[in-house]
Amino acid sequence: MSARMKALCCVCGSLRTCSRPRNHRAENYWMAGPIDRDWHRETGDLKCADCGRVTTHALIHPEQDTLRDHAEQMQLIGLRWTNPRLSEAKQAEIRRQYHEAFPQNPYMHHRYWKNDERTAREAGRDMFPAMCGVMMPVPKQYRENGRDVTEFDAPEQLTDEEMLNHEAFDPETGMWWDVGDCVNCLHYRNAKLLRERREELAKVLLKASVYTDKLDADLVSALLEKLRGMADK
Known part of the structure; x- marks a missing residue:
């Protein structure tokens, strides 16, 4: 200290x-x-x-x-942001420990990537990580018209206002919890999609820079108006 x-x-x-x-x-x-x-x-x-x-x-x-910001670094790793200074095994351990250190809201709706679900199912695991890093049960599947369909425990919670706008008591934690979407999952998902869109934009701008002499007047004016301020920074 x-x-x-x-x-x-x-x-x-x-x-x-x-x-x-x-x-x-x-x-x-x-x-x-x-x-x-x-x-x-x-x-x-x-x-x-x-x-x-x-x-x-x-x-x-x-x-x-x-x-100085160690706690914030641990939170980001716990919520599935990557820290290049640590191995994948160490980051996975920190994520597990991070979420074990909090009582979990059993009424929270978590989002997840289908690839993570598929990987866990093929490996025969019962649990897999949500977007925010919380471990959740692998959804059940059933066959419908020759296709595998994922079964959610409470799909009506996504749209049912009576289910979303209230608190529920959890006997295991002895606490009242809000019913709703996990904001950490939404944050992680939106940040990932934004990174992908930025990468896509960089490719488009690079390609467009080669063909500026073929752009029409309206498009040139629109691009200049949007991008000139960024170039001056």
């Missing part, structure tokens, strides 16, 4: 500096320690001048600290 760092009061949000606070709860770097569901890491107890008492503070490491 650095000699001096900033600390943010978790009660009032005021900043102060400190060296090592009392009851320091260190980060679980690279998920190497025991996995628990207490995510109050890199926190400690300090006297807050504004609150007038000792409160929990979140520690803010200096910008030059290479592991």
